Amino acid sequence: MKADPLQRVFRTFSDPTRIRILALLEREELAVQEIMEVLGMAQSRVSRHLAILREAGLLADRRDGTFVFYRFVPPREAPWRDTWALVIENLRGDATAERDAAALARVMESRSERTRSFFESVGPEWDALRKVFNDDALRARAVSRLLGPNLVVADIGTGTGILAIELARLGVRVVAVDHSPRMIDAARSKAAAEPDLQIEFRHGEASALPLSDGETDAALAHMVLHYLPSPSDAIAEMARVVKPGGTVVAVDFVPHQHEWMREELGVSWLGFSAEEVAGWFLATGLIDFRLEEHEGLASSRDLPATFIASGRRPS
């Protein structure tokens, strides 16, 4: 090995401050101010050492707005790599290195404290602040990673396609069924605004779904059962079109006395009891039946409570 490169290695590692800086940056990426804080040194001194270390190829920097962060670049070539290994070995149990490590922990804690105190001061107002991110679509895409790829869901009685579009935004492939061509047209034109969504519209009856056996992973009927001549037939059809292991979900009203709904909303049934719904699910062979009731939706008309019922086709 030539003497010159070796001298450079030794010169670089000969200064204890440079060793302290490297040891810190090996643990964390730090801004100059943070390094100054840990070492208790002025900026000019710290910057001079950083320049030497960067020149030696032992550091890389990264700009983050007005801050510059430094990190350690582990040396790969023999004299640098081996000498650094020797230095580190000798730092074990060193009192200054231990003090630096403790000061570094305080710097990291103050980073976290800054964030914590920000959110402590903001609290529930975060929802107003976050609006600048306009991240609804982003969140939907992130949630879609939790779902298996190529998930297919049937939305029975899709109406204007609200749920179908929500599901498709999650990356789900949706088969949206309705017996009203006008509702399908409305849903189709709404979905046309987002051409990437995978929604297939099919015209058909809930009691004879235009889907083959086991075609979907799940089937959902949201506020549809109370319009159907035979809700139990629809549940049986939904059970037929899901794969073994697939899920059937129905959302509807619990029994209520809102007669005005027949006239004004065209409903056929004033809600269903949990026993009735359980009977339909179990009669068609669905298992793991669950039903939960929810308070009436906020409205000037004091709407009835709702339920979400689900069951699974045996695997």
Ligand SMILES: C[S@@+](CC[C@H](N)C(=O)[O-])C[C@H]1O[C@@H](n2cnc3c(N)ncnc32)[C@H](O)[C@@H]1O
């Ligand atoms: C209250 S809307 C619900 C729409 C949608 N599921 C939602 O939650 O926004 C009821 C929908 O069910 C459809 N529907 C009613 N009876 C049906 C039947 N027998 N077969 C298929 N669809 C039906 C209607 O055309 C209507 O679009």
